[in-house]
Amino acid sequence: MTSLFDTHAHYNDEKFDADREQLFADIITPNEVNPFGIGFILNCGTDIQTSRECIGLAEAHSFMRAAVGFHPHEASAYSVEARDEIMRLASSDKVVAIGEIGLDYHYDFSPREVQKQVFSDQLDLAEKLNMPVIIHDREAHGDVMDILSVHKNSFGIFHSYSGSGEMAKQVIKMGFYVSYSGSLTFNSAVNLRESVKYVPLDRLLIETDSPYLAPVPYRGKRNDSSKMYETLKKLAELKEIPIDELAKITSDNAKRIFGMVGAG
Ligand code: NI
Numbered sequence: 001m002t003s004l005f006d007t008h009a010h011y012n013d014e015k016f017d018a019d020r021e022q023l024f025a026d027i028i029t030p031n032e033v034n035p036f037g038i039g040f041i042l043n044c045g046t047d048i049q050t051s052r053e054c055i056g057l058a059e060a061h062s063f064m065r066a067a068v069g070f071h072p073h074e075a076s077a078y079s080v081e082a083r084d085e086i087m088r089l090a091s092s093d094k095v096v097a098i099g100e101i102g103l104d105y106h107y108d109f110s111p112r113e114v115q116k117q118v119f120s121d122q123l124d125l126a127e128k129l130n131m132p133v134i135i136h137d138r139e140a141h142g143d144v145m146d147i148l149s150v151h152k153n154s155f156g157i158f159h160s161y162s163g164s165g166e167m168a169k170q171v172i173k174m175g176f177y178v179s180y181s182g183s184l185t186f187n188s189a190v191n192l193r194e195s196v197k198y199v200p201l202d203r204l205l206i207e208t209d210s211p212y213l214a215p216v217p218y219r220g221k222r223n224d225s226s227k228m229y230e231t232l233k234k235l236a237e238l239k240e241i242p243i244d245e246l247a248k249i250t251s252d253n254a255k256r257i258f259g260m261v262g263a264g
Contacts, residue, residue, distance in 0.1 A: 001031070002247045003256035003264070004232065005038030005178050008100070008134065008159045011043050011064075012053035015211040015222055027226040028063055034229035036247050040254065041225055041264050042158075042207075044134055045102045046071035046214050048085050058094035065258060067097040067134050074112035075118040082120060090129055097260040098126040100159060101136025103147075103211060106138045116143060124152040132156035132257050135176075141167055148174060157257065160209050164191055168198040177257055179205035182215030182223060183242035185234050193221040196238045204239075205257075206231050 016023060018129070030037040043049025043058065044067040051068035058064040068076045068089045089095060101122040103115050110118075123193035126133045138146040141163050148154060158171055160181040171178060178199045183189055206228055207215075214223035215230035236243040255261050 001037055001244060002251050003030075003037040004034065004037055004206065004225070004247055005026075005060055006041045006208050007205045007252040007254050008181070009041050009043055009181070009210040009225060010212075011041070011047075011052075011057055011210065012050055013211050021183060022060060023224060024063075027224055030082075031226060034226035036229065036232075036244075038225045038228075040065065040252060042067055042096065042134075042254075042258070044097075045069055046100065047074040049091075053090050053186055057092055057118065063264070064094075064254050065096045065260070066092070066097055067099040068164060069099045069101045069122055069134070070118055071100050072102055072104040072115045072136060073107065073109040073121065073206060075115045075258055076117040077221070078114075078121070083125065086122070087125060087129070088133065090125075096260065097134050097154070097156065098122055098129070098131045100136045101133055102136035103140035103144050104138040105137060105140040105143075109122060112143075112214060116147060119144075120142065120147055122153070123147065126156070127151060128154040132147070134159050135245050136160075139163065142201050155257075157205060159207060160213065161195065163195065165195040165198045172199060172203055177203045177205050177253065179207045180231055180235060181207050181209045182213040182227065182231055184231055185192045185215040186219065187216070193210060193234075196235065199208045201239065201246075204235065204246075204250055205253055206235065208250075212243075
């Protein structure tokens with residue numbers, strides 16, 4: 001049976017400090033929460049410090065990879081020096097993507113103009129390195145799409161997708177992958193579930209965003225990769241295909257986008 005690929009997590013978070021290694025041992029093995037087990041996990045950085053932590057985790061665990069970049073929340077701390085350091089970190093063979101990068105107009109922790117500039121600059125960087133990007137888009141769909149439209153060589157993933165079906169069509173047309181998190185299982189996520197039909201099977205991904213966004217019936221609890229089984233189950237139901245088939249498809253898709261075909 002194919003194990004699952006969690007395309008977005010933050011296991012460097014302090015919420016895992018007490019039991020991180022034990023948890024890893026538990027989730028990579030098939031268990032009662034997730035009969036598939038976890039094959040790979042991508043940890044995503046949000047600034048220099050966390051990007052380094054993600055590389056450290058990937059160096060210590062064969063099933064982990066890292067993404068490095070500045071989250072829109074941290075955009076105000078971005079600089080030419082930071083860019084150089086992200087570029088340097090990206091040369092590690094454990095780093096498979098630039099991220100997470102994007103725009104967050106829900107919290108607006110950094111001014112929007114700064115967010116846009118930092119997003120755009122990191123897209124340039126990813127294009128130069130020919131690496132996929134992990135996009136964080138919260139309540140900023142229009143500007144995210146506008147900025148991507150002028151970065152024609154960028155490719156990658158919309159993480160924890162939250163757009164409409166109409167937007168999914170555009171995202172697919174631009175060559176991007178769509179990754180669904182536990183939010184797909186939330187009661188209120190009617191439009192999100194509707195969007196699934198516009199995403200072809202070969203562009204579908206699943207993720208947790210651990211420790212956040214635990215799917216129903218774990219909503220509100222600390223999330224971990226094994227709970228992603230609930231998201232996979234929901235997605236298989238919406239796509240009307242057997243769950244083990246979708247497990248293999250999503251895992252193969254992740255390996256393709258991250259240049260890991262043949263791994264594990
Ligand atoms: Ni995240």
